[in-house]
Amino acid sequence: MQRRSDQSAATLVADPPEAEVSPRRPPAGRVKSAEIRDILEQEIATGERHAGERLDEQAVAARFGVSRTPVREAINQLASAGLVALIPNRGAFVRETGLGELVEMFEVMAELEAMAGRLAARRVDPKRRVQLAEALAACQSAAERNESDAYYYENERFHEAIYDACGNGFLAAEARRLHQRLKAFRRLQLRVPHRMRQSLAEHRRIVAAIEAGDGETAEAELKSHILVQGERFADLVASLKPKQG
Incomplete structure (x- = not known):
């Protein structure tokens, strides 16, 4: 890009x-x-x-x-x-946010989330497993209602559960900080047709990998989940067409 x-x-x-x-x-x-x-x-x-x-x-x-x-x-x-x-x-x-700056932030976000997923697969405890399952169920409910803003807030809860499960407070704090910085753009891309459903499917694969203790897959899935919002952001933008007439 x-x-x-x-x-x-x-x-x-x-x-x-x-x-x-x-x-x-x-x-x-x-x-x-x-x-x-x-x-x-x-x-x-x-x-x-x-x-x-x-x-x-x-x-x-x-x-x-x-x-x-x-x-x-x-x-x-x-x-x-x-x-x-x-x-x-x-x-x-x-403040002006250049497209290049935005992509760079998504790249860093992808690495942070990937690391959190890998550590969560190794360290998740029963309490965090429940939180992750509940967050996934809430995302599914919002997606079934086709409510993108509701899904976004449940998506925040989902990623928070991963940060909590990773067992690294410094990593979690840095991920939360950048997550907040990218909030407006992550929220907007959920309005792209079919993106909510795709995001939900990605969430399911992430949870399955963490549940299985498969750190490598959890890392790869989370990295891809974030990069689709960054590297492919131009495609997402292009699909947001203004209403005609």
Whole structure:
């Protein structure tokens, strides 16, 4: 895949199909900083908010009908994920993420996850086996409902179970940090047609390998599972066609 670090990854992503898009504003009385963050995150990842654009706290608060406190919390979370830059005395601005940088992060993520899978196959205990099985079942339920956002959050739980099972706290912390950094893009690619089903099938193979104590296969499956989101990201982007008419 050709890398183009001078081009924003966000500008390459077309809006997801209308039926798959989450509500643009949560119901009144239920707006939380996490919900605001998710919506702003989606807008950044799809290019609706362009690199360099200022996030006006007051305008965002008015849009959601909340005080500036949850908005500030949401923006701080986006900054922690590397999607927003906080500039003293100026405010928060959408950060440009080049496609080359994005692919490099996916490559590192694949290596971290692969190592976690290999160690989990050797070290998983009965408690972690149950957690992994429950997370897989929750992913399957979300996929059967065809709810990509619900699947994404269950997918987070699935990968958390692998991190917990690997028995290496430092590795788990680094994987969680990068997972958070790539969240917006991993979430978006689940809206590609059939990707949820493919992801679920990959999850099943990963769990089977860990259950069998097969570290080599668990490592290979997890590496492939992440790289499909990175090395093939251009193909995933190309399949996200804007709604016509």
